Amino acid sequence: MSVSGNTISGNKREWWRNSVIYQIYPRSFCDANGDGIGDLPGISRKLDYMQSLGVDAIWISPFFKSPMVDFGYDVSDYRDVDPLFGSLADFDQLIVAAHSRGLKVIIDQILSHTSDRHPWFEESRASRDNPRADWYVWTDAKADGTPPNNWVSNFGGCSWHWCTRRRQYYLANFLKEQPDLNLHNPQVQEQLLSDLKFWLEHGVDGFRLDAVNHLFHHQSLRDNPARPLQLDEKGLPPVNHYQYQWHVFDKSQPENLDFLHRVRQLMDQYPGTVTMGEVGDDNTHKIMAEYTTGDRLNMAYSFDLLTEESSAEFLRNTLEKNREVIEKGWPCWSISNHDVPRSITRWNKGFNAEQALARAPLFLLMQLTLRGSVCLYQGEELGLPEAEIAFEDLVDPYGINLWPAFKGRDGCRTPMPWFNSGEVNAGFSKVKPWLPVPEEHHRKAVSLQQDDAHSTLNQFRALIDWHRQLPPELATAQQEVVDTRNDLLVFCRRAENGEFLVALNLGKDEETFDLPVEFADAEDITPALFAGERRDGKLVLPLAGVRVLHRKKLS
Template structure:
């Protein structure tokens, strides 16, 4: 493949800075902490390090509320620390991708401070302002992802402003050309500092319907992006996000990225996220790749995974997906898909399956250790989303607890001080230094990531699924000029055999670390087993 398409075969590793490593003893992870562990990340065999926000912020949403797009929050370090991180990563052959939260800012951002001061100042239209209805209620029925109305009254201007998330996260008005240009300038600032790409947070939220029309009720309640107890899923979000004007803005971003040979991945939370993923990645002139919440739900079956991939493939020509099964917003995959007492072997087959799908895999820190969701008491919660919907929805803190490095050390080696979130005892038992054994999830992750590099079909080939009994996921990867590759995974905890005529005469591949074998025209898979072969 052309060198420009290197990212198609790459593997992304997400770092949540607050919880990776604390280098200065304040209980919060930081940029020097990430730099200190880049050797560890490189040892995994990944290619891209996605770093969640570290910009100046009041931290009401832990960095996803930006007060200065071109500086580092002192909690995380300095610009010099960031430059050192990039230099070390590049020396290790790693690319650096940073989060960009463009749709909204913090309410103490100078832009918003000026915008809310009056209705006629130079930035008065940089945010989405609207008059109240005759009875004083909000302009329309739009809802916030974090609960309640998406509108907040502001006494300074005597108007409502739009916030798709927290009230302290006002939405920028992308219909104002100056807003678009300001963000392009911000992106250029980081490209000049050597970043290799951006992860665009909530990238379909940039524009809103100018007429502020009400959203209709949802024909089918959304349970992929939000919890079932959140009324946000009761609306069809056809006016408050995913507007057609966003395509042209993404094209402007792509022009800038191409200037620096950089890449972008978009987070898509939409009623039909697979369609939006396709629209935003086709044509080679917008995003390089996109991911949705469709594999970040509690639904776990071979049929569900097959459906998501097949539906995406059916909607794109040359677009590209990034399949993620874990991140900082979702219950950890081991608990979400494995229940209260998941087998460590589940982590292995899920990772192998993720690495074998067509698309760029995105791994979340700690999943290589088979970490489970932390069960935190209410008094330990930090996430405003969880505090609002407790106890039916406990928020996102359970997947954001500190990375365990040393099982016998205080706070598992994350910090010399009390961490911002506690380290569960069961995580300390799965710390990095506790997983030296050849059969550990960490050793497996390193092994299969290295093995994948030598199997071109997994990085570049097309995908065709086969019918198989639940919980077996079976497919073929096809690459021009190379043999086809068969892959089968047992996503369940009981051994099984299934007939697969395509397996007859296939040449099994070893070295990946999953147990499984061909038996004539069938395949035998132990619990959480897998099988690869060439035909």
């Protein structure tokens, strides 16, 4: 079992199994040059902090050249760093500094679309017969001038946008400034693979592939079928009309599998590198299983745990639905990221602030003990709640478009609070940052939690260190969820030479669980910070209580 540079998986080439990956949203992490926006030198400055957390890798959200309409997810140059974040030399220095600390570096890669200011698109829209005319998804209007079908954008509105130069529509599954690449064109595939190779040559250890199931569309351009509407508690339909359709023809096409195989062939030329795909679909579980089995993605994560729901029943059902990917592929569990409200707010409705804070390490332990890897979003280790952002301070076009029913993603993207020194910006920047730092985040700054043994920060550090010390057979042990029919989430992990039982109380009241006979005398390896006990053949767990038992099998 390795405890430095690798997780409990002993295979260095598969370091990503059971790894803890720390997601950095660079605009909000650390501002080194004092312009109010985080940057690559700022990340380098905080590498010791990330090393102190005990994580295995950092995932850096986009830093490529971009008009920043969608804050870097609209790329205008795949092979250079936007000046907001520094330079290519800064990135190279970051790689060296991270590797010297035993930290792997994963970067975001957006393969489904570019910015409308990318030179490829500027050439493509100039005419119907230029060398890149077919690099994007273009189509003629219907006879009445309307778009070719009923496809709608993830961010609301029609997916098709009129171009007066070509007198055709182009496809954009997100913002209109993010035209979709046409991966049915072999030249586009070759170019994207070449761009991946560029960063591999610069030393990256892998890629998080954004919206990876959006790479291909059905060339028939058939209408998506209607989806039965799920009304909210007020009896109203969804805010975003994207949810009015089953997305059968605009994403998750069979051609994706062939292209992901080509990506894997490239990655295999760089031993130890990894691909992690973001999958959002009506049938997420099936897609994740397909994408992570065989020679395709190493792992994938979905939006299954990025919802408002966090009950034991919901989690049992989700894990059961994910059985195929858990058994055959490899999931990466994420309960928070840059696209959804922070988990301590989202997953604690009905709990007071003290209870919510007590549940933060509970959910991290759940992630650490499930079969799979873990993504930890920056600030989660501090117990940061979702920030309330005034409309006049919003910058996210998603939120601006759907206000007031949906406030967008700014509330989870506010700057990291490093110091509670009375400064307006909590040590993030000396000038006004791109988003405000809420006052309640000042009170959770790293400087305040650093030396407090009972702080959320140090609880997270202790849990990650505990995870590193677990018996190595946990790395790939099979998983079985127990239907307790109460507020306990209980699952077993079974390997040839050892078994584990994990029980977590997700409710407000004390819960009990009858121990299976085989675990009656099992070793209790629960981290000390959790309450709970084994009594008369039962586990007795209070609110946020946990027990983890380990039973060695006799050979």
